[in-house]
Amino acid sequence: MPTLQTHAPRRTFVKRFIGGLVISATVLSNIACAGGATEEWPSWRGPNETGESSAINLVSDWAIDGDNLIWQQAFVGRSTPAVFDGRVCANGRQGNGMTKQAVVACWDAGDGTPLWERTFNVYHTTVPFSRVGWASVIGDPETGYLYHHGVDGLLIALDREGNTVWEWRLGEDTGRASGYGGRTQNPVIDGTQLILSNIGANWGEHGAPRHRFWSFDKLTGEVLWNSLPGNRPWADANTQGTPVVAEIDGRRLLIAGAADGWVYAMDVGTGDLVWEFELSKRGINVTPVVVGTTVYIAHSEENIDNASMGRVVAIEGTGSGNITSSGEIWQANALGIGFSSPLYHDNILYVVDNSSKLIALDASTGAELEQLNVGTVGKSSPVWADDKVYYTEVNGRVYILEVGPSALSILDTEEIQVPGEERHAEIYGSPAIAYERIYISTEAGIFCIGDPGASYSGEGLPILQTASSTENREPSRLQVIPAELIVKAGEEISFEVRAFDADGNQLGPQDNASWLLDGLSGTIDDAGTFRPAAGENQAGKVTAELGNLSAEARVRSFAPLPWATNFESGQKPNWWMGGGRFQVQELDGGMVLNKSRSPVGLNRHVIYMGPSSMTGYTVQADIMGARRRRTRPDLGLINGGYTLDLQGGYNRLEVRAWAAELRMMQRVPFEWREDKWYTMKLTVEVGPDRTLVYGKVWERGTEEPEEWTISAEDPMRISSGSPGIYGYSPVDIFFDNVQVMENQ
Template sequence: MHPWRAAHRTRISLPTITPRESSAAMKKTLFTLLLLSVATACAADWASWRGPEQTGVSRETGLPDKWSLKKGDPNLVFAVPHSGLSSPVVLNGKVYVVGRCGEKETQQEVIQAFDAKTGALAWEDKVNVWHTDIVDDRLGFTNVAGDPETGNVYAHTTSGELIGYTAEGKRLWTRSLTEEFGRVSGYGGRVVSPMVDEDKVIVGMPNASWGELSVGNTRLVALDKKTGQIIWWASGGYAVKNTYHSTPVVAVVGGQRLIFTGGGDGCIHAFKVRTGEKVWTHKFVDNGEAVNASPVVKGDKIWIGHGEENAGSTQGRVVCIDGAAVTNGKPKELWRYDGVKVKFASPVLHEGLLYVCDEAGKMYCFDADKGGAPLWEFAYGVSTKGSPIWADGKIYISEVDSTFHILKPTKTECMSLSSVKFRGKGGVKTELHGTPAISDGRVYFTTTNQLVCIGNKDSGPVKVELPPQVKEPDTKGPATFIQIVPADATLKPGDNVTFKAFAYDANGQRLGEVEAEWELSGIRPPVYPIGLAAPKTVPGAPPPALAGKLSETKGKATTLTAGKMPPAQFGQVVAKVGKLTGEARVRVVPVLPYVMDFEKVPVGRTPGAWVNTSGKFAVVKGPDGSFALRKRNDSPNPLVARANAYIGSPDLKDYTIQADVYSNKVRGNMADMGIGASRYTLLLVGNDQILRLNTWDALYGGRVKTEMPFKWQPETWYTMKVMATIVDGKGVIKGKVWPRSEKEPEKWTLELEDPLPIPDGSPLIYGFANGTIDAANPGPESYFDNIKITPNAKK
């Protein structure tokens, strides 16, 4: 069930603290406080795509040197149908993957669980794809994250749903990161995989939502792994240039339990994993482009790479960072090596050697501590997306160009032990994008046609001994941070939710619940990242305090009851503990019917409860003299030029949305404008003069679609209307457009039937300023007015 159906959804926003300063003396003191746990014996599960140590290393032995696809090969355990790009994870006897299924109008993404011994399908959950520019051959990109404590697993879909499952495939909760928080997916398939740490599931994304998080940024969000309630938000603080897929890694560095991630901003960031407080950022991509590799960590050192252009003539870079030596929020870089395009694959760290793959199928081996020139280079293929895995003295790695490799590395050289090529029907090449997983004497990997398992067919459960891990100091300090839980709540008018306050010390260790003074406030203004100029401040009074009532103004907990008016609003719950303050974000979404004519919204601002709107739209006086919502048209950046503004909660269903739209014409360009219901969009394509009704526009114009020529004039108001419902198990979607000055036609302009209906989704408006060059050469102006969202008549 969706958490907004089962319980009050909650989200927490935590402000960035002043970064910890480190000196040699402090570093030495911290080092003496660190304790190493004894080596741990555990079952050989592979619950994370980079393994139990998050370094790409398996401690298992007796793994195959060679194998073949021939029937009867002693090392081929199974090869079963599966199509996807993800890396498998193995937990409690099941292999979990994300893939794609169906064709054309039945194309979907699928989360699957297979029996780890036989390859038999245990369960699957097929999900529709919507609100993304990612095409069909990039579905199944992310990796499932497993939780050894509960046996539950978590998947992040292409559309932006983060879903928690039991081991039997029952949904625990679902969050729509796209509709709730303005997550952006791009078009290349780069979507971040989730990871699990303690009581949290954490996932990264570029997003723009509302309030202080209105402006696009590389962000992490942490959710309660059992309920889906949000625990904290963390922002990188640098301007985003692209989507990315660096999966976060958690380790104790400098006495603090931190989470590390690359971003869409050319940086690697470190945050306290229990609070989301930022500790440091290291920008090492000169042009600010995306970091896709995940870091590896040992002790206080972090290794990571990128595949973008450097300031000189080279491309790609590998760096080693001292994550405990921090000055003014920046860690010390110990060494770097330029010229290795670490575009996609993450490094492996084993016994002082760092193995790195470039995007062209070449592996490099570095002295992890000293850096310098590679100890050796080995060309094993021509294209790499998946990351290497070190196990049993060998390296297992997939090559995009149809080949799975087993390599034998040493300190001085590398040699090939086995290379197996895959072919599809008619000899068509089969791609391999994922990273292998190793569990109980077997190696698992995916192709675009199969899930493959090689190794010992008769192997039973294997126990492996993990090396000692760095632990946090046992001592705790005074409180330096207040966290509100749950803390970024979405409610409907009249709903209620209970908040609690918790204190943490400077190292991010939890001290427990604390008594606080509680109050309500308005939203915080947008925070603009480094590298992005902030616009002029919008004149006028600040937004009012959240309308609602708190059950307690002092205590360890308080219950907020959202006011019934206004029907949609933003605000915050504030907890004060001495000189410390914690804040929780609150969004009150409208119930239907809902009407917005923008007459009471201050100029330069956006309506309450609308997501992904601020900075991309703004209320102005429209062409007809009334107030309207204007789409921004001064930036060609796709993260700004194109945008869905989400109006309500993702659980809305069986409704109709209507809006007035207007576009002028600039240098031969008109805007694209649309409205959406239940994840279906009615779209006026300005330059092509087409009216289109569809879902998942990136798939050849729509997984299901209908369109027609439609001549609409510039500088003329039109009314758009779209209705979505389900009849006899099929989606029925209808749309119409007419000049606003004329009477509404009785007949629908376009009608669509969907054999795989989407039952619910947030209402939206869509705008794209075609032909925008820059602020001096803007694209066409477009406006929205008189939004009406109403429940469909009962059947």
């Protein structure tokens, strides 16, 4: 379950409609009554997820030294800001050495006055400091909430004052993976849902590493559904594509490119697969844009049917099933559009390749119309507003382009430098257009660009509402809410059943379902209230049945400490998160946990054994590593955000939190032998102003030493985290007698 703090929504609006929009006379009247209200930019591709703004009166030039620069604030950003509710908000990084952290901040959109700032420790990741802040924040105009997805798997909802509403540690609680590349998916909001995708290995039947899509209740953080649309192994775990939501042929779809090289369209209310399209032999990083029933998307990897690299496609989005052959409208080959998302305007599709070349394509045929070089590294996405294209390039350049009747041309170029370092400021985020101003987040600060003499209104346009009649609709799909959760043994949890028709329209709660438990001990009543059995850890399903329909929720229940696992049952605990490569085997007359060299992929794996909210405990296990020639493994334990790692290649013991930065790392020499059992112990004590980490290793069967082998102090204080085990296994590693107990 998410860590939840209740806050009332700031204000109530109607739900935004994305897709083929029909504006009624009533809506037009409401917009007219909005007075000085202007369009906002709450998510990275704008209010309609297309990269297009209706703003007018935007400037055609500006200068760092003052011309048309309304305000600037110091900040180290990497992604697109969210501008809504009179605020501009962004995430990034701050600190040096021991104090390196992620940061989320908001400023007054009018004059740049700082409103609030939150910092977050980064841990359990190999993403380096320079890539922190990769995913863009997203704002919700209905509630005033801001949502942040960190490189280490922190997903957090913040209210208008920056207070935590709810949060998940996705790595520890859902198995989300985090690798060196740092590419992190942006969330998207649709109605009451916050939808996010990631790659990881969950528990039970979801244990295979796959690209999954998750829907959370944006107010509470409860999981509404999670979807594995293709169930294919990922081709590239380091992907960043963002889903978009569009209504096509009367059905509301979530459309995204995935790490397996396919494009998927899912029912946005349930995550059910509607259609799939094979595009690339590698993962897809580009976010699609949808116009009517046409889906435009691109990649820069190897194509599935020829030797060329890169392709832009137009897909007819009304199909079902595998539409790789039937759904393609056109393709443009050998265009390396690997990161920048397409921009559509007036039947022209604008794309930026990896070398920052802006290419205009005929949106009906894919024929190339023109090109323009705008820098050398293309990562951000172009934005259309006021008959101009605004574009940022990685090497600190901000372009304003004129779109003439026959050619693209550059109106203005400004190059941003890092103060005092005589180098360009990296810009990975795209421009955000709101309140007739341009907002840009860079390595050298947040910039607000516009006419300083123009009137300003920090009020956004009303959010448009659509409604579909569900009268006399028959249920064809059930959903149990919450769909995935963590509970305490003996704690009551109430489930709700929702029904959907064949077009994905929600029909509302269903009160007459029957309930079953699968793999869980405990009781559940007719109202769907479940009380797991006390005194044991367990994982299983709660199933609801209504007529010939059924749906299930996945539950992990944890008892109070102590816990102990010796593997003599021949099975590893099914509530452990991740660890599909770990297997139980017989060794020397007993059963132990083993991980061998991975046949493909990485040899470095972790298992999380409990919720991320745990604190004040000790982890202990017996460990052993093999050897092949000069190759030796690493073995370790995880406790409260910290890792104790016995490193075979270096004959040393290490304590760390953030593997890429080692900001609080401590090391001591430790000679150990292969094929010999040792006992390892890790204790973490969280204090009011620091965290103390203690580790021991000694030969199994000998008396435990009184002194700690290694200790570390962290003034940045990680306050909680799941217990776990860690291993790097180019050769076999073994674990036995795993214990988690309260600190003494």
